[in-house]
Amino acid sequence: MSIQxxxxxxxxxxxxxxxxxxARGVTMRFGGLTAVxxxxxxxxxxxxxxxxGPNGAGKTTFFNCLTxxxxxxxxxxxxxxxxxxxxPYRVAEAGISRTFQNIRLFPNMTALENVMVGRHCxxxxxxxxxxxxxxxxxxxxxxxxxxxxxxLSFLDLDRHASAIARSLPYGDQRKLEIARAxxxxxxxxxxxxxxxxxNPRETLALRETIFKIRQRGLSVVVIEHDMRFIxxxxxxxxxxxxxxxxxxxxxxxxRADERVIATYLGTAPGxxxxxxxxxx
Amino acid sequence: MTxxxxxxxxxxxxxxLTSLSRATRRRLGQGAHPxxxxxxxxxxxxAALGSTFLAWTWTTAFPGDLTVTGYPGxxxxxTLFLSxxxxxxxxxxxxxxxLPGTRWMAPRGSARLLRGLALANxxxxxxxxxxxxxxxxxxxxxxxxxxxxxASALLAVLGAWLLPDDDHEPAPARPTPRWAQVVVVFxxxxxxxxxxxxxxxxxxxxxxxxxxxxxxxxxxxxxASGLFDRFSALTAANRTATGCAVLAAAVSFVFLQSxxxxxxxxxxxxxxxxxxxxxxxxxGLAGLLDLGYVAFLGxxxxxxxxxxxxxxxxYAHVVLPFWAQALIGVAVSVLAxxxxxxxxxxxxxxxxxxxxxxxxxxxxxxxxxLDGQSGPQVTNGAEGEYGIPDLRLFGYDFGRPHTVLGHxxxxxxxxxxxxxxxxxxxxxxxxxxxxxxxxxxxxAIREDETAAEAMGVHGYRFKLLAFGLGAGLAGLAGTIxxxxxxxxxxxxxxxxxxxxxxxxxxxxxxxxxGMGTISGPLLGASLLFLIPDKLxxxxxxxxxxxxIALIVMMRLRPEGLVPxxxxxxxxxxxxxxxxxxxxxxxxxxxxxADGSDGLDELEAGARA
Ligand SMILES: Nc1ncnc2c1ncn2[C@@H]1O[C@H](COP(=O)(O)OP(=O)(O)OP(=O)(O)O)[C@@H](O)[C@H]1O
Ligand SMILES: [Mg+2]
Numbered sequence: 001m002s003i004q005x006x007x008x009x010x011x012x013x014x015x016x017x018x019x020x021x022x023a024r025g026v027t028m029r030f031g032g033l034t035a036v037x038x039x040x041x042x043x044x045x046x047x048x049x050x051x052x053g054p055n056g057a058g059k060t061t062f063f064n065c066l067t068x069x070x071x072x073x074x075x076x077x078x079x080x081x082x083x084x085x086x087x088p089y090r091v092a093e094a095g096i097s098r099t100f101q102n103i104r105l106f107p108n109m110t111a112l113e114n115v116m117v118g119r120h121c122x123x124x125x126x127x128x129x130x131x132x133x134x135x136x137x138x139x140x141x142x143x144x145x146x147x148x149x150x151x152l153s154f155l156d157l158d159r160h161a162s163a164i165a166r167s168l169p170y171g172d173q174r175k176l177e178i179a180r181a182x183x184x185x186x187x188x189x190x191x192x193x194x195x196x197x198x199n200p201r202e203t204l205a206l207r208e209t210i211f212k213i214r215q216r217g218l219s220v221v222v223i224e225h226d227m228r229f230i231x232x233x234x235x236x237x238x239x240x241x242x243x244x245x246x247x248x249x250x251x252x253x254x255r256a257d258e259r260v261i262a263t264y265l266g267t268a269p270g271x272x273x274x275x276x277x278x279x280x
Numbered sequence: 281m282t283x284x285x286x287x288x289x290x291x292x293x294x295x296x297l298t299s300l301s302r303a304t305r306r307r308l309g310q311g312a313h314p315x316x317x318x319x320x321x322x323x324x325x326x327a328a329l330g331s332t333f334l335a336w337t338w339t340t341a342f343p344g345d346l347t348v349t350g351y352p353g354x355x356x357x358x359t360l361f362l363s364x365x366x367x368x369x370x371x372x373x374x375x376x377x378x379l380p381g382t383r384w385m386a387p388r389g390s391a392r393l394l395r396g397l398a399l400a401n402x403x404x405x406x407x408x409x410x411x412x413x414x415x416x417x418x419x420x421x422x423x424x425x426x427x428x429x430x431a432s433a434l435l436a437v438l439g440a441w442l443l444p445d446d447d448h449e450p451a452p453a454r455p456t457p458r459w460a461q462v463v464v465v466f467x468x469x470x471x472x473x474x475x476x477x478x479x480x481x482x483x484x485x486x487x488x489x490x491x492x493x494x495x496x497x498x499x500x501x502x503x504a505s506g507l508f509d510r511f512s513a514l515t516a517a518n519r520t521a522t523g524c525a526v527l528a529a530a531v532s533f534v535f536l537q538s539x540x541x542x543x544x545x546x547x548x549x550x551x552x553x554x555x556x557x558x559x560x561x562x563x564g565l566a567g568l569l570d571l572g573y574v575a576f577l578g579x580x581x582x583x584x585x586x587x588x589x590x591x592x593x594x595y596a597h598v599v600l601p602f603w604a605q606a607l608i609g610v611a612v613s614v615l616a617x618x619x620x621x622x623x624x625x626x627x628x629x630x631x632x633x634x635x636x637x638x639x640x641x642x643x644x645x646x647x648x649x650l651d652g653q654s655g656p657q658v659t660n661g662a663e664g665e666y667g668i669p670d671l672r673l674f675g676y677d678f679g680r681p682h683t684v685l686g687h688x689x690x691x692x693x694x695x696x697x698x699x700x701x702x703x704x705x706x707x708x709x710x711x712x713x714x715x716x717x718x719x720x721x722x723x724a725i726r727e728d729e730t731a732a733e734a735m736g737v738h739g740y741r742f743k744l745l746a747f748g749l750g751a752g753l754a755g756l757a758g759t760i761x762x763x764x765x766x767x768x769x770x771x772x773x774x775x776x777x778x779x780x781x782x783x784x785x786x787x788x789x790x791x792x793x794g795m796g797t798i799s800g801p802l803l804g805a806s807l808l809f810l811i812p813d814k815l816x817x818x819x820x821x822x823x824x825x826x827x828i829a830l831i832v833m834m835r836l837r838p839e840g841l842v843p844x845x846x847x848x849x850x851x852x853x854x855x856x857x858x859x860x861x862x863x864x865x866x867x868x869x870x871x872x873a874d875g876s877d878g879l880d881e882l883e884a885g886a887r888a
Pocket of ligand 1: 030054055056057058061
């Protein structure tokens with residue numbers, strides 16, 4: 001099967017220009033285990049980067065370091081020229097937003113409310129204005145609701161707006177997580193296995209959605225085990241193995257890389273099934 | 281769509297208890313003509329109604345004087361009222377095809393309504409009949425009226441159980457003009473006031489128990505018939521009108537009282553309920569377990585008392601006007617809340633519960649020790665601040681009787697009106713904050729703190745906000761409480777005691793009533809105050825009974841008496857939702873996540 005060329009990035013944010021994300025020597029140790037070991041990553045504006053690697057390679061941990069969920073043991077993360085403090089809400093405010101490998105929606109809130117929470121860091125209304133409900137408050141609230149509705153329809157979820165998040169089909173829950181992540185107007189979107197549990201049709205639609213997200217001027221980093229999906233989607237691939245960056249480059253380069261093949265095929269038999277089950 | 285299905289799920293919770301008897305009922309009712317059931321209900325209720333005009337015993341030893349033939353008294357009034365209600369609910373069902381214009385009475389089917397009402401009557405009446413024999417020593421105390429009352433109430437229940445099930449999805453409410461909706465809301469709220477007034481002013485245990493049994497079962501019947509849902513939809517559509525109606529009803533309560541006897545009970549309920557609502561912000565909205573919450577009530581009370589001019593205060597020469605006392609009281613409470621919260625709210629899990637429990641005790645012991653011997657003299661130790669003068673606000677002396685609208689308001693009446701105002705403010709704040717960016721942030725923290733933080737919610741700051749706001753509201757209630765009781769002692773603010781408010785009862789009021797709701801803690805606080813107050817004979821076994829009641833509640837109705845929409849889902853749809861999600865996942869996953877396919881491709885690409 002031939003691999004289609006990825007969509008050209010939106011104008012004005014050509015890859016190769018000043019990177020918006022610069023991660024340098026990011027290291028994360030859990031006791032004796034070094035889950036991420038001195039990983040560098042640059043992401044240019046409007047770029048779609050794929051992060052691949054076998055199970056336990058440290059991909060999710062790397063995301064957690066980027067978003068401040070884990071304060072990295074060593075290394076620095078610079079976003080839009082500013083060093084990020086390892087606090088998740090600061091990172092979100094700075095403009096990095098993410099989804100989770102194991103869906104972490106607010107299960108008993110409606111889809112609309114979920115997205116409105118995503119809007120949280122772009123609104124400022126405090127206690128007094130919530131009680132007083134002046135015109136400013138009402139305008140802000142209207143704007144948040146409006147944005148949330150737009151994002152729901154962007155991801156084709158309008159019909160679920162007032163449904164409880166938990167009651168949504170699995171694939172739609174994944175999309176709702178993306179809508180929630182987009183609500184904070186991020187410059188960089190981190191997707192952790194967004195296609196896991198999706199059927200081929202949904203996966204195809206997801207790819208289109210990610211291209212559309214790029215057209216909004218965002219950069220995207222995607223972790224995914226579905227190789228067809230990732231090779232058709234990304235401008236650049238980064239391969240992690242045992243916490244280290246194995247290689248990086250254009251999809252066709254990576255695909256031909258001996259070491260990558262060795263990493264994937266060198267694992268014990270049965271990994272394929274395990275990986276499939278893990279991807280869910 | 282989801283809302284209606286979730287509403288019906290809530291109903292199954294309420295009717296789950298009756299499902300046991302449903303099989304028996306079906307077997308019994310199979311052969312019987314529906315008219316048989318209806319006739320039995322009519323006959324039984326009419327006879328029960330009639331019996332209330334007879335004597336039920338021949339000695340006056342039973343409280344409420346049931347020896348009079350000619351008019352009802354004491355518990356007979358409850359039977360009378362429930363019989364009339366049953367007959368009224370039955371009337372439309374007697375007309376074949378239903379009486380036009382009365383379908384609203386039972387949107388989900390009248391059988392459940394009739395069963396609930398008949399059961400309420402039988403429980404309340406049956407209780408009295410048994411209590412007469414029990415308390416007076418035997419059936420010899422029965423007269424004809426007693427037998428008629430008991431038998432006819434049972435007859436009505438038998439009839440109700442012979443009724444065929446007519447459960448159905450409620451038809452959509454017919455559109456009604458706004459003014460009509462407002463009128464309905466006002467009328468229902470005023471009826472509610474009368475019922476509540478009856479409960480608060482019951483003069484003896486038997487009457488209160490009869491009232492609780494009747495109101496409880498009737499309430500279940502009304503809920504099962506879908507009438508409550510219809511009414512809550514109405515209130516949701518007319519929020520302002522509902523607020524005004526409730527406020528008007530609350531104010532008119534004091535004008536229904538001829539003496540201060542029950543107004544003081546109402547005052548205590550209001551303070552308890554105000555603090556419970558404040559706690560509900562912390563527990564219900566932000567999801568933080570606070571086991572020492574009553575201390576904030578104490579901080580407010582002590583602060584106001586210290587600057588109120590009482591002789592026992594170290595600062596007796598400082599006499600501030602009440603608004604200043606309230607301001608300082610609230611400020612100090614908020615400060616205390618922030619001081620406790622700042623170091624502990626960074627931790628997750630159970631640490632907070634332990635630290636707040638400790639704080640509650642530290643507060644009490646500190647107040648005890650600031651007596652001039654164990655420490656500096658500030659609070660007068662165990663004797664506390666006594667002789668706190670009555671409130672004065674804009675020249676209105678709360679200690680003196682005042683005549684308003686031709687009605688004399690006593691001391692407790694004055695405080696009652698102020699407390700109604702305060703609780704209205706608290707409810708207003710609660711509702712507005714809950715439905716705002718802050719409320720959504722709290723809900724998100726409660727559901728998944730990690731995800732909330734990743735979405736930009738500053739978890740610590742918002743938890744601290746909940747803690748401070750809750751503390752401030754409790755402190756506000758405290759500033760009034762000190763004046764109302766005129767004495768503030770450390771022992772009023774313990775973790776648990778046999779009388780509310782204390783931290784354990786406050787938490788119970790929130791959890792029993794319904795976390796995250798407004799009416800839940802109001803109902804919970806009323807019940808938890810009235811039950812110990814009215815049933816004095818329980819006194820030494822109170823905490824035991826209280827514990828048993830909590831366990832039973834948590835088994836049968838973990839979401840509380842008035843469940844929050846979200847929490848009802850949490851408790852009752854968890855299993856089903858998990859199963860559905862899993863099935864969905866498996867179905868999607870089989871043709872979806874194909875990691876092996878990706879590897880094949882990689883392999884193929886590598887070979888090419
Ligand atoms: N909080 C933690 N404490 C200790 N070890 C951890 C922690 N989080 C991750 N690890 C370990 O770090 C390693 C990398 O895990 P990580 O979840 O980042 O892998 P991954 O590349 O995302 O794998 P997958 O493809 O299965 O999602 C694993 O060995 C994991 O057990
Ligand atoms: Mg992972």
